[in-house]
Amino acid sequence: MSLQIFVPQDTTALALGAEKVASALIQGAQKLGLDIEITRNGSRGMFWLEPLMEVETETGRIGFGPVNTANVESILSVLNSDSVETKAMEHPLYLGEVSDIEYLSKQQRLTFKRSGIADPTCIESYQHQEGFSGLAKALTMTGQDIVDELKNSGLRGRGGAAFPAGIKWQTVLDTPGEQKYIVCNADEGDSGTFADRLLMESDPYQLIEGMTIAGLAVGANQGYIYLRSEYPVAHKILNLTIERAIKAGFLGANVCDSGKDFFLEVRLGAGAYICGEETSLLESLEGKRGMVRAKPPLPAIEGLFGKPTVVNNVLTLGAVASILEQGSDTYKNFGMGRSRGTLAVQLAGNVKRGGLIELAFGVTLREVVDNFGQGTFSGRPIRAIQMGGPLGAFLPESQWDTPLDYEAFAAIKAMIGHGGIVVFDDTVDMAAQARFAMEFCVIESCGKCTPCRIGSTRGVEVIDRIVANEDRDNNLILLHDLCDTMELGSLCAMGGMTPFPVRSALTYFEEDFGISSRRDH
Amino acid sequence: MLDINSNVDQLIEQYKTLPGGLLPLLHAVKEAVGYVPESAVAPIAKGLNLSRAEVHGVISFYHDFNTHPVGRHTVQICRAEACQSMGSRDIEAHAKQSLGIDYGETTTDGLVTLEPVYCLGNCACSPSVRINDDIHARVDRSRFDELMEELSHASPDAFGVNS
Numbered sequence: 001m002s003l004q005i006f007v008p009q010d011t012t013a014l015a016l017g018a019e020k021v022a023s024a025l026i027q028g029a030q031k032l033g034l035d036i037e038i039t040r041n042g043s044r045g046m047f048w049l050e051p052l053m054e055v056e057t058e059t060g061r062i063g064f065g066p067v068n069t070a071n072v073e074s075i076l077s078v079l080n081s082d083s084v085e086t087k088a089m090e091h092p093l094y095l096g097e098v099s100d101i102e103y104l105s106k107q108q109r110l111t112f113k114r115s116g117i118a119d120p121t122c123i124e125s126y127q128h129q130e131g132f133s134g135l136a137k138a139l140t141m142t143g144q145d146i147v148d149e150l151k152n153s154g155l156r157g158r159g160g161a162a163f164p165a166g167i168k169w170q171t172v173l174d175t176p177g178e179q180k181y182i183v184c185n186a187d188e189g190d191s192g193t194f195a196d197r198l199l200m201e202s203d204p205y206q207l208i209e210g211m212t213i214a215g216l217a218v219g220a221n222q223g224y225i226y227l228r229s230e231y232p233v234a235h236k237i238l239n240l241t242i243e244r245a246i247k248a249g250f251l252g253a254n255v256c257d258s259g260k261d262f263f264l265e266v267r268l269g270a271g272a273y274i275c276g277e278e279t280s281l282l283e284s285l286e287g288k289r290g291m292v293r294a295k296p297p298l299p300a301i302e303g304l305f306g307k308p309t310v311v312n313n314v315l316t317l318g319a320v321a322s323i324l325e326q327g328s329d330t331y332k333n334f335g336m337g338r339s340r341g342t343l344a345v346q347l348a349g350n351v352k353r354g355g356l357i358e359l360a361f362g363v364t365l366r367e368v369v370d371n372f373g374q375g376t377f378s379g380r381p382i383r384a385i386q387m388g389g390p391l392g393a394f395l396p397e398s399q400w401d402t403p404l405d406y407e408a409f410a411a412i413k414a415m416i417g418h419g420g421i422v423v424f425d426d427t428v429d430m431a432a433q434a435r436f437a438m439e440f441c442v443i444e445s446c447g448k449c450t451p452c453r454i455g456s457t458r459g460v461e462v463i464d465r466i467v468a469n470e471d472r473d474n475n476l477i478l479l480h481d482l483c484d485t486m487e488l489g490s491l492c493a494m495g496g497m498t499p500f501p502v503r504s505a506l507t508y509f510e511e512d513f514g515i516s517s518r519r520d521h
Numbered sequence: 522m523l524d525i526n527s528n529v530d531q532l533i534e535q536y537k538t539l540p541g542g543l544l545p546l547l548h549a550v551k552e553a554v555g556y557v558p559e560s561a562v563a564p565i566a567k568g569l570n571l572s573r574a575e576v577h578g579v580i581s582f583y584h585d586f587n588t589h590p591v592g593r594h595t596v597q598i599c600r601a602e603a604c605q606s607m608g609s610r611d612i613e614a615h616a617k618q619s620l621g622i623d624y625g626e627t628t629t630d631g632l633v634t635l636e637p638v639y640c641l642g643n644c645a646c647s648p649s650v651r652i653n654d655d656i657h658a659r660v661d662r663s664r665f666d667e668l669m670e671e672l673s674h675a676s677p678d679a680f681g682v683n684s
């Protein structure tokens with residue numbers, strides 16, 4: 001039998017040269033007369049080890065990483081020897097059994113349990129790993145039973161606002177309508193986040209399954225995945241897997257011979273951050289400018305094309321499949337307080353070991369950054385951490401003992417959001433970061449409210465004046481006033497929360513604005 | 522110009538009955554023509570039963586729909602926070618300087634159009650650069666130069682997803 005080798009096909013592995021590694025392996029093996037078979041798996045999410053190549057041995061799957069084409073020859077000679085296991089240990093890139101790598105074994109993987117194991121586009125592999133068993137259960141239940149199961153799990157939306165998913169679904173179920181929709185928010189615009197992308201690229205059938213279950217629960221026969229155009233790899237994989245799921249009878253007309261239909265389509269965004277906001281997203285799906293709608297009406301009542309619509313994040317819908325499969329009690333036993341289940345932490349930026357870390361809520365930010373990240377990529381001290389995307393606060397070391405819990409973060413005027421953690425070392429200029437937060441709001445504002453559209457432009461100018469020491473005291477007062485106006489007078493969190501990164505930079509890192517020298521006496 | 526218009530007409534036929542079809546149509550036009558030409562606005566408006574102002578409004582709202590021809594390759598530099606923490610401001614300055622163009626501009630030889638982008642989902646291995654449909658990780662100045670060098674030797678259609 002040929003030797004089974006795995007080389008990931010996710011965006012980050014590809015961006016680090018996985019394609020070249022795969023071709024070098026094929027060529028090198030040919031030269032050696034070594035019989036290999038390469039599976040293009042998804043990524044395990046240990047991005048600092050990518051391209052992470054795995055080999056099936058008698059004792060388990062061993063890994064080498066990060067591999068580049070220059071290492072291929074020496075790895076192949078290990079694989080070509082009589083005692084692969086012993087020879088492997090001598091190789092500098094040898095990682096041991098992949099599932100034993102602490103970064104992975106210390107996680108609680110529910111949503112990402114299949115990520116990186118098999119070819120994500122192979123429907124049989126998905127089924128071998130309990131795939132579609134949540135759907136099978138859902139097909140035996142009433143819509144209300146499914147919604148009750150979701151409510152019992154305590155699952156809250158993973159897109160940022162953390163709204164209880166079961167309550168949203170109940171509203172859609174209870175709203176009468178011939179036509180209802182399931183919309184998956186795959187706009188993942190926050191810097192420092194890639195969990196949606198990883199799920200779509202490494203376990204896409206789970207999302208397809210979750211959306212189909214949602215359709216059964218609320219009585220919707222049409223779904224859309226609104227995917228950001230910045231994700232070409234995910235786009236390709238989703239289209240392929242949707243096609244395969246239809247062929248296999250899990251999607252489309254008469255799902256699993258149940259007599260019920262669920263059609264699914266991917267729609268591409270067009271490079272607008274605000275289209276991640278659910279009502280802007282719906283406008284965009286309707287073919288319009290992505291202008292935010294006032295709520296009410298809730299999308300659950302008047303959503304896409306005015307019909308009752310479930311809008312959920314990729315991870316929320318992914319979790320649905322595993323909740324149905326394993327039972328809501330299992331899911332809710334993870335976590336703390338009102339934050340139940342697991343959080344897909346995404347460790348990014350200037351960090352030595354960045355990647356996807358799925359953990360039960362409750363661990364502290366410091367534990368994640370220290371134990372998993374192990375310091376900065378540059379080797380310099382960490383100075384600031386931005387959690388929750390571009391609208392999240394910058395946190396100094398004094399705040400890093402906050403547990404990952406929605407309420408605990410809200411209490412320090414920060415947010416968990418979609419779970420992204422961006423690490424900055426001590427070379428960061430926090431005044432420049434505050435300026436960027438305002439600039440980003442200028443670029444991405446939908447333009448509906450004046451405080452957001454004009455206020456952010458003024459914000460950039462005022463920060464420039466503060467840094468240039470032009471009438472600094474008055475401009476500081478002005479900046480705080482401006483932040484108040486934006487917080488109070490904006491329709492959505494774009495304008496309403498841009499002040500969070502700005503104010504936190506001012507509060508915790510005032511010396512970068514040239515302020516502390518004035519108070520040093 | 523003639524074949525651009527017949528191309529657009531075909532696409533309009535294909536998308537006009539799709540619910541919310543304007544964005545998919547504009548993407549398809551961009552894919553076929555390379556940009557969304559001014560001359561496409563009136564036929565799109567007519568085909569989808571919209572006003573020209575509405576079509577204009579949509580095109581101008583989204584960063585993706587450029588209305589002028591672009592170079593043979595589109596190079597996007599990620600400007601978002603995770604990439605900033607790893608030095609993307611420097612890559613950005615280097616790119617503009619070495620190509621001699623600003624964002625939204627095309628090199629005089631028509632090879633490269635430079636654009637900003639806000640996150641490519643590769644934030645654990647920043648800084649990130651996208652060239653056509655390929656994303657590149659941990660790009661520093663010399664890696665950027667290498668990538669540009671490769672472009673100057675490559676045929677325009679030799680680039681698929683990380684081929």
Ligand SMILES: Cc1cc2nc3c(=O)[nH]c(=O)nc-3n(C[C@H](O)[C@H](O)[C@H](O)COP(=O)(O)O)c2cc1C
Nearest residue numbers: 157158159185187188189276277278312313316493
């Ligand atoms: C400016 C802004 C950007 C947002 N971007 C996203 C996004 O990229 N992805 C996402 O899932 N939710 C995003 N949201 C949250 C959505 O509005 C909405 O709460 C979410 O899609 C609901 O799904 P969930 O309950 O499953 O989280 C954003 C919100 C705002 C205000």
Ligand code: SF4
Nearest residue numbers: 446448449452492495
């Ligand atoms: S706060 Fe900004 S992005 Fe949100 S609705 Fe108002 S103008 Fe649009």
Ligand code: FES
Nearest residue numbers: 599604641643644
């Ligand atoms: S911030 Fe640059 S890839 Fe995410």
